[in-house]
Amino acid sequence: MDTYLETERLALRRFTADDADLLIELDSDPAVMRYLSGGEPTAPEVIRERHLPKILDGYEKWGGDLGLFAAHEKEDGTFIGWFILRPEQEGPLDEVELGYRLRQAAWGKGYATEGSRALLRKAFTELGVRMVWAETMSVNQGSRNVMEKLQMTLAGAIPMPPDMATIEGAERGGVRYEITEEQWKQP
DSSP, X not given: OOEEEEOSXXXXXXXXXXXXXXXXXXXXXTTTTHHHHTTOOOOHHHIIIIIHHHHHHHHHHTTTSSEEEEEEETTTOOEEEEEEEEOOTTSOTTEEEEEEEEOGGGTTTTXXXXXXXXXXHHHHHTSOOOEEEEEEETXXXXXXXXXXXXXXXXXXXXXXXXXXXXXXXXXGOEEEEEEEHHHHHOO
């Protein structure tokens, strides 16, 4: 496995063209997709024909340093989901998004915080990132808790995209959290 980053319990690696089934399985769980699509699975052909090629193109675009990374338990190699550390499509390379999508079996084990913490460290110490941001629905308290554990600051409310208008809680909008390199370095 070509490891991008390791934590105490996790190994993150770049996705390959052979990983479509991992993404399809992850996106087929209604609980995982609750705050993304209202529980609707992502169609397998969309993952194979659009999402995975876009993920692979991102590695080329950003020199393999930024993108979407498969997360596996180090102990037994089990795929638990993915983490993201990347700029907006045409955004500056020193402002990147942090995020994750984990299988239900990995929830409540601290993996989201552990992987995100390691990505913040990499962003600010190795990749020249100035600011990291993350967004979620206002009602997604689990993700908000992770952002707060990471010492990210609530930057404000954001509108929900029109395609998410029917998701439970969408009327409450979304939130954006941020952390700068300077804030991250403070004890």
